[in-house]
Amino acid sequence: MADPVLSLRDLRIWYGAERGAVRAVDGVSLDLLPGETVGLVGESGCGKSTLGRGVIGLLPAGAGHAGEVNYKGQNILELKPKRLRAMRGPELGMIFQEPMTRLNPLMKISDHFEEVLKIHEPKLSRKEARNRAMEALRGMGIPPTRYKQYPHEFSGGMRQRIMIALALVLRPAVVVADEPTTALDVLVEAQIIRILADLRRNFDTALLLITHNLGIVAEACDRVAVMYAGRVVEQGPAYDITTKPSHPYSRELLRSTISLSTTELHSIPGAPPDLVSPPPACRFHPRCPDAMQICAQQWPTTVATSPGRRSECWLHSKDQIPKGLDAPLEREALAAAEEA
Amino acid sequence: MSRAGSLRGYVLVRIALMIPMVWVLLTVVFLMMRVAPGSPVSATLGGKLPPAEIAEREAALGFDRPLIVQYFDYLWDAVRFQFGTTVTDGQTIGSLIVENGGATLTLTVAALVVALVFGLPLGLIAGRYRETIPDAFIRVFAILGYAAPPFFVGLLAQLLFAKNLDWLPASKMASPITQATAEVHTHILLIDLAIDGNWDGVWDVIQHLILPATTLGLLVMGVFIRLVRVNVGQALGGDYVEAARARGVSERRVVSRHAFRNALVPVVTVMGLQAALLLGGAVLTEQTFSWPGLGTRLLQYLNSRDYIGVQGLITFFALIVVFISLIIDIVNALIDPRVRY
Ligand SMILES: Nc1ncnc2c1ncn2[C@@H]1O[C@H](COP(=O)(O)OP(=O)(O)OP(=O)(O)O)[C@@H](O)[C@H]1O
Ligand code: SF4
Ligand SMILES: [Mg+2]
Numbered sequence: 001m002a003d004p005v006l007s008l009r010d011l012r013i014w015y016g017a018e019r020g021a022v023r024a025v026d027g028v029s030l031d032l033l034p035g036e037t038v039g040l041v042g043e044s045g046c047g048k049s050t051l052g053r054g055v056i057g058l059l060p061a062g063a064g065h066a067g068e069v070n071y072k073g074q075n076i077l078e079l080k081p082k083r084l085r086a087m088r089g090p091e092l093g094m095i096f097q098e099p100m101t102r103l104n105p106l107m108k109i110s111d112h113f114e115e116v117l118k119i120h121e122p123k124l125s126r127k128e129a130r131n132r133a134m135e136a137l138r139g140m141g142i143p144p145t146r147y148k149q150y151p152h153e154f155s156g157g158m159r160q161r162i163m164i165a166l167a168l169v170l171r172p173a174v175v176v177a178d179e180p181t182t183a184l185d186v187l188v189e190a191q192i193i194r195i196l197a198d199l200r201r202n203f204d205t206a207l208l209l210i211t212h213n214l215g216i217v218a219e220a221c222d223r224v225a226v227m228y229a230g231r232v233v234e235q236g237p238a239y240d241i242t243t244k245p246s247h248p249y250s251r252e253l254l255r256s257t258i259s260l261s262t263t264e265l266h267s268i269p270g271a272p273p274d275l276v277s278p279p280p281a282c283r284f285h286p287r288c289p290d291a292m293q294i295c296a297q298q299w300p301t302t303v304a305t306s307p308g309r310r311s312e313c314w315l316h317s318k319d320q321i322p323k324g325l326d327a328p329l330e331r332e333a334l335a336a337a338e339e340a
Numbered sequence: 341m342s343r344a345g346s347l348r349g350y351v352l353v354r355i356a357l358m359i360p361m362v363w364v365l366l367t368v369v370f371l372m373m374r375v376a377p378g379s380p381v382s383a384t385l386g387g388k389l390p391p392a393e394i395a396e397r398e399a400a401l402g403f404d405r406p407l408i409v410q411y412f413d414y415l416w417d418a419v420r421f422q423f424g425t426t427v428t429d430g431q432t433i434g435s436l437i438v439e440n441g442g443a444t445l446t447l448t449v450a451a452l453v454v455a456l457v458f459g460l461p462l463g464l465i466a467g468r469y470r471e472t473i474p475d476a477f478i479r480v481f482a483i484l485g486y487a488a489p490p491f492f493v494g495l496l497a498q499l500l501f502a503k504n505l506d507w508l509p510a511s512k513m514a515s516p517i518t519q520a521t522a523e524v525h526t527h528i529l530l531i532d533l534a535i536d537g538n539w540d541g542v543w544d545v546i547q548h549l550i551l552p553a554t555t556l557g558l559l560v561m562g563v564f565i566r567l568v569r570v571n572v573g574q575a576l577g578g579d580y581v582e583a584a585r586a587r588g589v590s591e592r593r594v595v596s597r598h599a600f601r602n603a604l605v606p607v608v609t610v611m612g613l614q615a616a617l618l619l620g621g622a623v624l625t626e627q628t629f630s631w632p633g634l635g636t637r638l639l640q641y642l643n644s645r646d647y648i649g650v651q652g653l654i655t656f657f658a659l660i661v662v663f664i665s666l667i668i669d670i671v672n673a674l675i676d677p678r679v680r681y
Contacts, residue, residue: 058586089588096586101579104598105678106605115597116587150677166587 004031005206006055006174011067013047013054020276021064024050026230028067032174037200037207039217039238041253042227043272048210051227052176055208056092057084071174090120093167093205095177099160099184103151109137110147112166120170136169137162140195157188164195168205175199178210193220214257218242223308226250229273229283236309247311248290282314285329290315294325350673358666365658366418370411373651384427384645418659423652428644433652436637442528443513444633447556447625448618450549454557455564460607462561463568467603468595470573478565486562490621494555494628501551509548511630518544552629559621560614564607571603605676612665619657 013025024047032038040048053059055069057076068075071091076084088094096102103112113133117124124132134144140161151159160180167175177196181189197220199205209221217224217238224242225235226249234247245251255266270287273279279286285295295314303316314321381398389397398404402413417423423433466478485493502510509515513529514522518541525532530549533541575581576599584594623635630636634653641649673679 056586058582085585085588085590087588088586094583094586096579096583098579102583104580104584104602106601106676107598115584115589115593119588119590119593152678163583170587 002033005034005071006032006208007068007070008051008055009068009070011051011054011065011069013050013059013063013065015050015060016062016064017276022275023230023278024275025054026275026278028227028230028232030225030232030235032206032208034173034206035200035204036222037196037209037220039221039224040208040210040227041212041214041217041224043212043253043268045272045275046227047230047275048212048227049178052094052178052208052210055174055176056088056094058088058094086120089116089172090170091172091174093170093172093175095160095163095167095175095180097179097182099156099163099180102163103159105151108148108150109142109154109162112162113137113169116166116170132169133165136165139168140165155188156184157191160184160188160192161195164192168199168203171203172205174206174208176208176210179212180209181211181213181216196220214242214254226253229278230275231283231312233284233313234309234311236306236311240306240309246305246309246316247313248288248315249284250311252287252289282312288329291329292321292326293329294321296329297325347673350679351670354666354669358662361662362659363415365662366415366655367411369651369655369658370414373647374407381427383647418655423655424648426641426646426649426652428641428646428649431649433649433656436649436653437634437656438527440632440634440637442526442531443631444619444622444626444635446513446528446530446545446549447552447631447633448622450553451556451560451618451622451625452614454553455561458557459561459564460568460604463565463603464572464595464600466565466569467572467599468576470569475569479569482562482565482569484562485558485565488558490555490559490624491628493558494552494625497551497555498629508551510551511548511628513548513632514541514545515548552625552631555628556618556621556625560618563610563614563617567607567610568600568603571606572599575599575602605672608668608672608675611668612661615664615668616661619661 008028008030011025011028011030012023014021014023016022026047028051030038040051042048050059050063054065054077057069057079059065065077067077069077071087076087076092079087103109107115110130110133113136114126114129117129117132121129130147134147137147138144142158142161142165146153151162154162164177164180180196181192184192193216196207196209199207200220200222209216211217221238223236224238225232226241226245226247227233228249234241234245234250241250242254245254249268252266252268256268268287273283273286280296281298282288282291282295282300285291288295292314300312300314301317301320302310302312305311305316318326381401381403382394385394385397395404402410405413421434425432426436462478462481466475466482469475498510501508518533518538521538522529522532522541523536525535530542530545533539533545572595576595581594581598584598585591589598619635622633623638625631626633626635627639634656638650638653641653669679
């Protein structure tokens with residue numbers, strides 16, 4: 001197996017808030033191999049965007065961090081701002097959720113491309129830069145005739161393709177795409193997902209694709225990491241997890257996405273926890289249908305359930321549960337635990 | 341549609357829109373001047389002349405005709421830039437504009453330059469370093485500049501820089517020697533002196549200009565500072581700036597190229613309103629510094645209840661503001677491509 005191009009080790013990111021630190025990412029370890037697409041899924045507010053920004057070192061001023069984001073043998077979170085900035089673009093790229101507001105309204109598309117190419121590849125002549133930009137745009141299906149136009153002259157889907165071209169023109173090794181299709185309609189979404197799925201074949205770019213749509217994961221990802229309350233609770237090959245999830249949260253999340261075979265719409269009862277004071281032990285126990293008493297008391301260990309697949313749940317190490325604590329967590333206890 | 345074509349279309353529409361705007365403005369000015377009882381002549385000279393003579397003058401000026409006729413007459417005159425003849429000193433408004441307009445133009449342009457040269461950078465600093473001590477100082481400065489009336493600021497400036505420190509002249513546009521030697525070419529003293537190569541005279545006028553221009557500039561500067569500050573701050577926290585940072589664009593470039601340029605758009609947008617503020621402020625500033633401009637004239641006619649003088653100058657001011665806002669909108673369309681659609 002190739003060496004990972006990016007590896008997160010016990011990454012923690014928190015935001016300072018009046019009530020205490022919001023622990024948005026709370027001990028995540030994850031690898032990205034060259035050229036692979038990894039999906040990052042989870043409910044709203046579980047820390048996906050925070051993780052994605054952490055990966056390219058683009059955290060807001062008030063955020064704290066611990067752990068490592070290793071890229072080419074260095075922890076990018078420890079780099080000097082200037083070094084980090086030089087890496088953003090040519091090494092680490094990002095695509096955002098809302099394409100409508102991500103381009104400077106006063107700058108032509110050409111200005112956007114020429115700006116990044118001039119910053120990161122100053123030796124490129126104007127003409128070469130133009131050709132590179134046009135080529136990247138053509139790859140995204142934007143005709144070269146529109147190169148000199150302003151952002152407002154494009155639809156949302158086209159703007160997102162421009163954003164992708166703008167990230168790819170520098171040929172970065174890692175790209176984070178944070179819900180790149182959430183703001184777009186279904187047809188455009190399918191088109192963008194196809195483009196991203198094609199990346200796997202045509203580029204060496206590793207893609208971290210953040211989404212809350214498991215359908216997208218099945219279609220476009222090699223592997224998937226399921227995130228809940230700041231932690232990656234399960235990760236493994238996309239096909240395995242989307243067909244046979246082993247963690248109760250993955251299973252519930254999968255059931256709650258609309259499927260063609262059933263018309264019923266399932267939802268996970270309750271809401272993701274407050275990340276200032278998340279539930280003790282397994283974060284999912286207040287909502288987990290399989291919760292046992294131990295789940296509210298002791299942190300589950302991470303178990304490799306099959307090659308390349310890991311899951312953080314007591315169900316996989318039942319033999320290690322002390323006697324009596326494998327009894328189902330009762331409703332009263334559940335309520336009490338929530339109060340604690 | 342080609343871009344140039346759409347720009348031309350925008351400009352044509354904008355010019356067409358000027359017609360109703362000007363019409364409403366003229367009507368408002370006309371009505372304002374006529375709500376007072378009696379005709380302009382009797383208001384000015386009533387009690388000073390025998391009633392028969394007043395009636396005669398009214399008839400000569402057409403004030404004995406029905407109001408509606410006078411109204412259309414006024415409109416027709418205004419579109420031909422004929423604003424009438426003052427009652428008290430028998431000058432045409434046109435000649436007043438030629439004679440005193442240059443001084444007002446000099447003052448307002450200088451004030452605008454002061455406001456932009458200091459206001460834009462201060463706003464940029466405050467917006468870039470929000471919630472810091474420099475930001476707090478700049479904000480207080482902006483509010484004071486905007487809130488303090490020009491005659492008060494002007495008086496303080498005269499006391500400090502003219503009386504106490506004796507660095508600058510306290511009032512008038514030039515010293516008597518400059519006035520006496522200046523020849524008239526354009527009716528703009530500064531330019532006339534430059535044409536004659538009278539550099540001592542130019543320097544003399546500039547010295548006279550500094551205090552009033554700063555006083556008036558402070559008034560407008562406050563608005564610029566606050567606008568730029570808010571918009572730079574907003575842009576720096578905005579989506580496209582974050583996206584630029586994610587592409588490795590340096591903070592310096594993010595501020596100057598992305599945030600500042602976008603913050604200038606609203607500044608240009610309010611420039612039309614600023615023109616009105618500038619002209620209003622100029623009236624008070626001219627008064628304070630005995631600056632021989634249209635504002636001083638306006639106050640003179642106001643005091644002597646010369647309605648034609650007041651009406652003529654106000655109509656002219658209003659037209660200027662409308663015209664400037666037209667120019668501003670066109671400039672805006674050139675800067676911001678979204679405006680054209
Ligand atoms: N700049 C910030 N300052 C303070 N708290 C923040 C900030 N950004 C995010 N948070 C908090 O951190 C937690 C995780 O947010 P994040 O945006 O990473 O979640 P997410 O999984 O991307 O959610 P979504 O699916 O809604 O985009 C949330 O509780 C959020 O309120
Ligand atoms: S550890 Fe317990 S509560 Fe957590 S997911 Fe597994 S079974 Fe559910
Ligand atoms: Mg998010």
